[in-house]
Amino acid sequence: MIDAIKATLVEAVRAAGATMQQRVGQVTVQYKTSWSDLVTEVDRAVEEAVFDLVKHRFPEHGMLGEEGGGAFDREYTWILDPLDGTTNFAHSLPNFVCSLACCRGKEAVAGAIYDPSRDELFLAIKGEGATLNGHPIRVDGAGVLREALIGTNLLWDLRENRFFSLPELQNLGRQVRGVRSLGAAALELAYVACGRLTGFAQYQLSPWDFAAGALLVAEAGGQVSQFDGSPIDMSLPSTVVASNGRVHGELISFLRQG
Ligand code: IPD
Ligand code: CA
Ligand code: CA
Numbered sequence: 578m579i580d581a582i583k584a585t586l587v588e589a590v591r592a593a594g595a596t597m598q599q600r601v602g603q604v605t606v607q608y609k610t611s612w613s614d615l616v617t618e619v620d621r622a623v624e625e626a627v628f629d630l631v632k633h634r635f636p637e638h639g640m641l642g643e644e645g646g647g648a649f650d651r652e653y654t655w656i657l658d659p660l661d662g663t664t665n666f667a668h669s670l671p672n673f674v675c676s677l678a679c680c681r682g683k684e685a686v687a688g689a690i691y692d693p694s695r696d697e698l699f700l701a702i703k704g705e706g707a708t709l710n711g712h713p714i715r716v717d718g719a720g721v722l723r724e725a726l727i728g729t730n731l732l733w734d735l736r737e738n739r740f741f742s743l744p745e746l747q748n749l750g751r752q753v754r755g756v757r758s759l760g761a762a763a764l765e766l767a768y769v770a771c772g773r774l775t776g777f778a779q780y781q782l783s784p785w786d787f788a789a790g791a792l793l794v795a796e797a798g799g800q801v802s803q804f805d806g807s808p809i810d811m812s813l814p815s816t817v818v819a820s821n822g823r824v825h826g827e828l829i830s831f832l833r834q835g
Contacts, residue, residue, distance in 0.1 A: 579687065582679050583702060585634050586689040592630075593623045593659060593675035594693030602669040615663045620644055623659035623675060631655050638679075641812075643785045649812045654680045656811070658785035662761030671695070676763035678788035683811045688789030690767045699767040699793055707796040709771050716799040716821035717772035722752045722831070725775035725824050728765040731758040741780070752831055762817075766790025769819045770797035776820035776828055778804070787817050800825040804832040 597619060604617040624644045631638065639651035643658050655677065660666055662673030671694030678688035690699040699714075701707040707714050719725045727749065729741060741749065750756050757774065759765050762782055768774040770793035788811055791801040803809055804816040806829050820828055 579702060581634065582687050583700070585631060586677055586679065586687055587698065587700065589627045589630050590675045590677050590689045590691035591698065593627055593677075594691045596623055596626070597660060597666065597673060597675070598693045601666060601671075601673075604667060606667050613664070615667055616644065617660070617663060617667060619666070620660045620663055624657060627657055627659060627675070627677060628655075641784060643783065649680075649683065652681060656680060656685075656784050656788040658763055658783075661763040661786060662759075665760045670760070672759045672761045672764055674761055674764045674767070676785065676789045678792060680788065680811055685788055685792040685811060688792040690763050690789050690793065692764060692767075697767075699770060699789075701770070701789070701793040701796040703792065703796070705796070707770050707793045709767075714771040714797050716769060716794065716797050717775050718823070719754075719775045719821060720823050722824050722827045723754060725753045725820075725828075726755045726757060726773075727753050727828075728757050728759060728768065728774045728777040730760070730762070730779050749831065752827075762786040763790045766817075766819055767793055769799055769821070770794045772797075772821070776818065776824060778816075778818040778828065778832060780804075780816050781814050782817045783814050784811055787815070791817070791819065794819045798822060802829070804829065 600619045624642045638653040641647035641656045658676040666673040674692045676690045678685045686703045688701050765777045800822040801819045
């Protein structure tokens with residue numbers, strides 16, 4: 578079963594990436610909840626295509642997608658963010674990915690994130706490790722926050738409380754080597770897994786933003802939790818902090834103060 582899941586994950590996210598590459602810079606933007614919450618016809622077309630493939634291969638499995646909803650009501654559930662980084666995509670800024678995970682119950686058993694701009698495929702299988710284009714990856718070796726490069730979102734949607742305040746960001750900036758905001762949470766989690774970022778923290782992400790990325794980080798030797806240190810529930814929106822594990826305690830105590 579896991580080999581068939583893995584093959585489907587890879588096929589689905591690679592096909593999604595090819596569609597994105599064909600259409601980048603040529604899409605119509607629509608607004609969802611606000612002027613900064615975008616969707617394009619590519620988000621919807623990719624979600625439909627990925628779910629058609631999964632349904633064809635695994636008719637008894639459930640689906641949860643950003644554009645089409647869904648629920649955890651089967652033994653296996655596939656969680657899809659068809660296009661993470663839609664704002665980047667709409668602006669031709671090459672930080673956008675397709676993120677797909679397969680869960681058994683609420684535990685991710687496999688996940689893939691594909692970045693078509695760099696032809697980078699991140700893949701994790703529970704208990705078998707994480708790879709980038711077939712090569713094993715590990716989290717970075719920073720031992721303290723002062724050596725850490727941390728990703729987070731900046732002022733994503735001001736109408737909802739989904740961002741660090743400016744004083745909090747300034748405070749974070751004082752504790753770490755640097756703060757980066759790539760505009761695609763799944764990509765940032767993949768970058769924690771391969772050591773390009775030491776950690777990543779964001780208020781309220783949705784399961785499709787973090788399902789594959791959280792498994793990647795864990796399988797690459799890192800740690801993922803909510804801001805209070807408790808485990809993430811794959812079926813619910815959540816605060817997410819991911820790190821190389823070594824700075825996790827320090828990062829959490831900083832986030833708790835915030
Ligand atoms: C968004 C991106 C962004 C994050 C938002 C997400 P979308 O996903 O990952 O970086 O800050 O919280 O909703 O809308 O591009 O799929
Ligand atoms: Ca997303
Ligand atoms: Ca999306």
